[in-house]
Amino acid sequence: MKRNTLTLIFTALLLSINTFAQETTPKWRFINIPDYHNAEGFTRIWNKSKDPAFKNAREERIASQMTSFREMKNAHGGELVILPGDTNGGHWYKAKYLNAFKSYPAYADYTEKDVIIESSRLCYQGLKDIVYGVGYQEFLVAVGDHELGDNPWRKNSKVVKNLPHFREGFAKVFTLDEKGNSRFTKKIGKADARPIGTKYEHTSNAIQYKNILFVTIDMFRFDGADINLGDEGTVEGDITGEHLKWFEAVLSEAQKEKSIKHIIVQSHLPIIYPVRKYASSGMLVSRHAEEKVLNLLRKYHVDLYLAGEVHMNTVTKDDKSDLIQFVGRGNDLSNLTAVDVEDNKLSLVAYHKNGDQLGTLTIDKSNTNTTVASSGLLAPISPQKIQIHWSFDKKIPANKFKFSVTGNYPNQAKDKVHFKGITSPVAYLNDGDFEYDYSLLGASSKIEKGIIDNAIRIDENSKLFVLPIGPIAKGYERTISLWLKTNADGRRIIFNSNSYWGKGQFYNISINEGQLELALKSDIYTVTTNQKINDGKWHHVAVVVPQYGATLNDNLLYVDGKLISERNTKGGNSKVNTSQANWMSIATQMKKHKSNLRETMNMQNFKGLLDDVSMWTRALNHEEIQQIYQSGLEGVSALELDKKLAQ
Known part of the structure; x- marks a missing residue:
């Protein structure tokens, strides 16, 4: 009897261990590169060269950027790339671009719509081929303002009239297959993987990859070419109606899926203010929509909200939940963030292209209460604290000041507007929450x-x-x-x-x-x-x-x-x-x-x-x-x- 009992206990223990092993996902990594922007060059096929051995300019650019992505892959690994908007410049409706594009014989008779669709194909397919070509298994891209022709979007303007074409061109490469069918078909529980029947059905989507639910949101609300929604014109940062209902349904259904250990939402626009910004128009989710969107993320225990737009790194912890907003930088891979995923932990490390580690952030869910540990530029700011504090007590020598955007002392040629006439610049430390990058630079003071x-x-x-x-x-x-x-x-x-x-x-x-x-x-x-x-x-x-x-x-x-x-x-x-x-x-x-x-x-x-x-x-x-x-x-x-x- 004792022997049978021990056998049953041992068998149950083995089953328990086996079940645990099956349910535990091995540690894996993805890479976050918002605002890459550099894919714009893939549309420049009309360039000529005096060199008879000249290769197509697009092919050269793709080869060059593939080298950069391969270096990133070799240095940081990962199996998935996430890009929260702005792959390009996108001014494909403007006369200067149209004239240059149509000067290429094959495109001489193209309409404005044709140019936008073909430019989308050249741009996005080039980037997509690079990402998959260097060995990544999945590539999730959100719509940014530059995928929509760039802000602002004034009533009945050319860019507004072309908004459907911009979305169509984006979808043909990133969310539809070769037959024009959506590649996002697997439901999340009972919820559709995309907001079917809305104008965002091919630009918003949800997909479970291993133990993470990734939800990509097209946060650029558009009600009509003659309807102003705010400071940016006919487009604003918001999600409403059936689009919003779909978003909530996906998040709600995710709560029932035991295999989903983390929920990550990406869109282009930051929600929680303030954020660090560099060379950006600084568009945010509209003020009136902030709490509505945040309340959904809070209600359904979203772990991480990834955004871009502002070209600098800022982490903010929501004051009413465990939600972390991470607004990152990925411009031309000058910065990137590697995210290691375990069933109970997300570990982020931000790097500069020169190899410098810019900051770390760990979201640990292994205990009842989620804990956050951080360092450097990934230390969460507090909207309630001092962001800027110039005491003039700490002077930083030029050879020791590293701007996180450039990875070194600011390029005086690039920033000649500021540095013109300055031969011996100095830096006075900002020791407020916006930190080092907001140090005061200049000269002719004592x-x-x-x-x-x-x-x-x-x-x-x-x-x-x-x-x-x-x-x-x-x-x-x-x-x-x-x-x-x-x-x-x-x-x-x-x-x-x-x-x-x-x-x-x-x-x-x-x-x-x-x-x-x-x-x-x-x-x-x-x-x-x-x-x-x-x-x-x-x-x-x-x-x-x-x-x-x-x-x-x-x-x-x-x-x-x-x-x-x-x-x-x-x-x-x-x-x-x-x-x-x-x-x-x-x-x-x-x-x-x-x-x-x-x-x-x-x-x-x-x-x-x-x-x-x-x-x-x-x-x-x-x-x-x-x-x-x-x-x-x-x-x-x-x-x-x-x-x-x-x-």
């Missing part, structure tokens, strides 16, 4: 004793700027705080957030004959009337956007901890809508800025001392502003205070 350790002395020849964009944007809440000391007269710019790409709003702080001034445009500004802070003494100033969609009148101006209500204002009912593509600088104006402040506002550069320049992407309240002022008088920085308050 360090002196400040009110809190060091301050920076600036004159009219100084240039101080950051290379990335933001973090302020649109109508989002913000607080900018700084200490200044000056006796200069006139109208003098302190904080400049002008744009190179358009004449939208800036959000600029200046002194106007000793009064604190805040300007959104040259003819939209507010200025205090009884302060006189150009008296050669230290003063603390702060400006606050108190809520999203605030008007200029709603903005709060503080001097030495006191809210100033006596102001002269022009255009006070104008809503704050700062250009997404704004470059921050201190006391600096550049010729390429779209708004010439010297001409339109008689603006000169600040002269004097600045200290403890700080920026939050939230609205600080009156008590917090007073604390910063009082602490500064005691030699305590805003960053130190922020850390104490967070404890």
Whole structure:
């Protein structure tokens, strides 16, 4: 009897071990490369060469990029590539492109639609052939703005009229087979693998690969060529109607599938603000749609939301769930992220093309509560903390400053707009949450004793700027705080957030004959009337956007901890809508800025001392502003205070 019992126990144990072995997926890896962009060259078939041995330009480009992908494969491995949008440039509807394309004899009689469809084939098929050609087994691509001709999409414009053709060209290569049938046919539980019957049925999809459910979302809502949806025109970052119902059905059904251990959603647009940005229009999921989309991701326990668009790496942990948003960079493989997958763990490592490790992130679900460990640029930012803090206490030698975009000190030839006339640039560390890349670069300034350790002395020849964009944007809440000391007269710019790409709003702080001034445009500004802070003494100033969609009148101006209500204002009912593509600088104006402040506002550069320049992407309240002022008088920085308050 005992022998039979032991046999049964042993058999049950073996079955249990065997079942566990069957259910456990071996560790595997995928690669994330948003905003690759470099596939645009595959459409340039009309190039000629004087060299009789010249090969087709497209073939040469494909061969060159295949070498880069093979190097990536050899260095980092992986079996799947995910690309959250922007493979190309996509301006295939513009006259310059059309004329050049149709100059090639085979395409002389092509219509505008024909050119877009054929350009899609050349571009996307070239990239697809590379990815599979170097040994990857699956390639999942989301629609980005450049797959749709690039933003903005104004009513009844050429790009808008061609939106169906852009989606068709994308689908023919990435989501349909050679017979025109969808390759996404296997249901997730009872849910279809794509939103059948919607205009997104061939650009949104769901697929289970091993132990992950990957859901790809076309986040570019379009209701009609003559229907404006927001700042970008007829397209906005949103998901609605049957498209939204399908998305929820897929996530809901995934909860019932035991073989799905992780859910990863990719689309092109970031949801959680703020994010680091570089050379990008900075489009986000629309403000009114943020909570709707996030609530779905929270409700169905999505582990990771992957996005692109902004060309820099930012990780944010949702404050109401275990969801992690990772907005990555993959431009021309200059950055990439390797993701190791285990049944109870996702481990991310971001690399630069030069081999440098930029950061790590581990999402560990092995216990009841999910834990997150991180380092470097993959350390989650907190939207509540200081994003920018220039104390001027830490100066970084040029030979030790590495910009994560370029992998070295910023290329002065490429960034000649900023570096023109600078021979010996310096960098002052940003030790806020936006970290190292947002350090202040420039020249013709010097360090002196400040009110809190060091301050920076600036004159009219100084240039101080950051290379990335933001973090302020649109109508989002913000607080900018700084200490200044000056006796200069006139109208003098302190904080400049002008744009190179358009004449939208800036959000600029200046002194106007000793009064604190805040300007959104040259003819939209507010200025205090009884302060006189150009008296050669230290003063603390702060400006606050108190809520999203605030008007200029709603903005709060503080001097030495006191809210100033006596102001002269022009255009006070104008809503704050700062250009997404704004470059921050201190006391600096550049010729390429779209708004010439010297001409339109008689603006000169600040002269004097600045200290403890700080920026939050939230609205600080009156008590917090007073604390910063009082602490500064005691030699305590805003960053130190922020850390104490967070404890």
